[in-house]
Amino acid sequence: MSNHQSAHHDKLAVRLSxxxxxxxxxxxxxxxxLAxxxxxxxxxxxxxxHQRLAHLDIQHEDGCYRLANGRLHDHSPAAxxxxxxxxxxxLIPMQDKALMNLLMDGSGTSPCLIWHTPLNPAAMRSDCFQRLAEAIHRHCTISVLVGGIxxxxxxxxxxxxxQHCWYLVxxxxxxxxxxxxxxxxSVTLLEHRFRRRNEVNDLIAEEGFIAALPHFRFISDVINTFRS
Structure with a gap:
């Protein structure tokens, strides 16, 4: 590449940046x-x-150019x-900034779809889910009503x-x-806070424990029978 071509590309890079x-x-x-x-x-x-910056969502009118949303946001940390x-x-083989922004972009067709069997909306109370998520985040003890108990x-x-069901651990x-x-x-958040134990955190993140969740009640009954 000649000195003239190199200088031209340098000026182009500076201008675009x-x-x-x-x-x-x-x-x-x-x-x-700009001219x-x-x-x-x-x-x-x-x-x-129109060519070199065509990948950006730019609006233009009467010689004025701006981003369609006013600012290009980086959504990758949140994603x-x-x-x-x-x-x-x-499930995501490459977790870099560019891919995360593509997944968070709501302006076009999503490049990925994770298929799962939909939940029955009537089978679970959304208010209970919200309270439980809050209690877990805040380390609050709770009281729950299950089958009249x-x-x-x-x-x-x-x-x-x-396996198509949410479980509370x-x-x-x-x-x-x-x-x-x-x-x-129903779910009630109590005033008392608790300290999470590392051994419990490690246990409930294990593949074997998660796989056994649908059978946890039966396993617990068998264990308690032998204990008694």
Whole structure:
């Protein structure tokens, strides 16, 4: 590459980087002003916007250019936190910034779909789900009503989805208790806070434990029978 070509590409890179940074800052850019600043023709700048920056969602009218939403947001940190927090990480082979922004972009067709059997909306109370999520996040003990029986002073650890059903995993007097969410009638957050135990955190994240959730009640009954 000749010195002339190298200088041309350097000027192009600088010009595009300045334009992109201003668009991301929410500025409206005018062709005549940019042409004077960069000492290029308006036709060259039109090529910048319509060809070189075509991947950006840019609006233009009467020589004025701006991002459609005013600012290009980076959604990748939120997307990464979401897929890691709810256990979707093993399903996403590459978790880089570009892919996360594609997954969070609601303006076009989503590139991915995770299929699952839909829940029966009538089988689970949304208000219970919300309260349980809050209690787990705040480390609040809870009281739940299940089949006419009240269970008090439970320490909620996690809501886990397994085989078309949500399960609430709790601890009570240092023993693990599991409830199907569609069996829970009401949830009450109590004032008492609890300290999460690492051994419980590790146990309920194990593949074997999660796989056994649909049979947890039967397993517990067998264990209690032998204990008694």
């Amino acid at each position: 300045v334009i992109i940074s201003r668009l991301m800052a929410g500025e409206s850019l005018y062709l005549n002003t 004077e600043e960069f000492r290029v023709s308006e036709r060259t700048l039109q090529r910048d916007f 990464l936190s979401l897929i890691r927090n709810i256990g979707l990480s093993p 009240r269970h008090d002073a439970l320490e909620p650890y996690r809501l886990i989805y397994q 709790t601890s009570y007097q240092r023993s693990i208790c599991v409830f199907r969410l569609d069996d829970i009638i």
